[in-house]
Amino acid sequence: MKQLLAFTAIAAAAVTATLPAQAQNFPDGKPITIIVPFAAGGPTDRVARDLAEAMRKPLDGVSIIVDNAAGAGSTIGNAKAARAKADGYTLLLTHVAMATTPVLYRKLPYNYETDFEYLGMINDVPMTVIGKPQLEAKNFKELRDWIGKQGGKVNLGNAGIGSASHLCGLLFQSELKADMTPVPYKGTAPAIADLIGGQIDILCDQTTNTTSQIEAKKVIPYAVTTSKRLTTPALKDIPTLDESGMKGFQVTIWHGLYAPKGTPAPVLKKINDALKVALKDPEFIKKEEGLGAVVVNDKRMEPAEHKKFVQAEVARFGPVIKAAGQYAD
Numbered sequence: 653m654k655q656l657l658a659f660t661a662i663a664a665a666a667v668t669a670t671l672p673a674q675a676q677n678f679p680d681g682k683p684i685t686i687i688v689p690f691a692a693g694g695p696t697d698r699v700a701r702d703l704a705e706a707m708r709k710p711l712d713g714v715s716i717i718v719d720n721a722a723g724a725g726s727t728i729g730n731a732k733a734a735r736a737k738a739d740g741y742t743l744l745l746t747h748v749a750m751a752t753t754p755v756l757y758r759k760l761p762y763n764y765e766t767d768f769e770y771l772g773m774i775n776d777v778p779m780t781v782i783g784k785p786q787l788e789a790k791n792f793k794e795l796r797d798w799i800g801k802q803g804g805k806v807n808l809g810n811a812g813i814g815s816a817s818h819l820c821g822l823l824f825q826s827e828l829k830a831d832m833t834p835v836p837y838k839g840t841a842p843a844i845a846d847l848i849g850g851q852i853d854i855l856c857d858q859t860t861n862t863t864s865q866i867e868a869k870k871v872i873p874y875a876v877t878t879s880k881r882l883t884t885p886a887l888k889d890i891p892t893l894d895e896s897g898m899k900g901f902q903v904t905i906w907h908g909l910y911a912p913k914g915t916p917a918p919v920l921k922k923i924n925d926a927l928k929v930a931l932k933d934p935e936f937i938k939k940e941e942g943l944g945a946v947v948v949n950d951k952r953m954e955p956a957e958h959k960k961f962v963q964a965e966v967a968r969f970g971p972v973i974k975a976a977g978q979y980a981d
Contacts, residue, residue: 689729
């Protein structure tokens with residue numbers, strides 16, 4: 653018995669002794685997988701692929717693979733990442749859903765606070781409030797007046813329960829204190845198609861989806877949801893909701909990077925260091941600007957600050973979602 657205990661202690665010590673060495677050598681030429689809980693080709697997928705390319709060099713040129721594990725409003729991919737081996741070779745890149753699924757879903761197979769290591773925030777994607785081309789209201793003041801006269805008969809489209817446009821719409825409606833009829837679609841494309849066709853009245857969606865429609869004058873742009881006006885040529889003349897009278901209104905669809913809980917601290921540091929290098933890469937910044945996104949350059953790049961930010965987002969979205977009673981499960 654004593655010999656068995658001694659052998660067990662020696663084996664445990666040997667394993668413990670090898671962990672720091674493995675962590676220090678990370679990634680040691682092994683490929684890294686980034687799980688994206690959304691379909692290939694979408695905005696989050698594009699962010700992940702651009703980031704993967706920008707992080708390869710600071711991670712010794714290793715291959716970084718994107719794994720699209722879409723479904724159930726990102727919860728399938730999030731759960732897959734939470735269950736992955738905590739060694740740094742599986743990461744998760746997702747957007748504001750990290751903060752909204754804990755409220756939209758009353759039962760989740762993971763805990764956003766305790767099942768992940770927070771690595772840092774990547775970007776902010778602004779939102780735009782747009783209307784069907786048939787609307788007589790040509791600016792936000794006229795739109796606000798028009799909404800007030802409709803008696804709840806305004807059709808507010810969204811890309812589905814839990815989508816970015818759904819969340820922005822809920823906050824927009826709550827701030828205006830106006831009754832509107834939510835019209836959910838299975839994705840942004842059909843929602844915008846119906847907006848252009850006049851079947852719905854208003855949509856709030858991210859610039860990655862609306863800029864080309866605004867540029868082509870297929871929709872009426874009323875406002876952007878950032879604190880400052882955007883610099884993108886097609887959007888630079890659109891006022892913010894804040895300056896239009898909705899003081900303090902700010903909604904962005906941000907993206908963050910995460911690892912399974914328990915990933916060794918030296919590995920987390922290497923990944924965070926690589927993330928910071930990527931966020932300063934001129935080519936990556938250019939690609940993000942092309943998507944209408946703003947690369948993060950503040951304290952939210954730090955793990956602890958990003959986690960605090962997500963917790964604040966949960967606290968902000970929670971009451972609005974509960975008041976609406978629109979859950980995804």
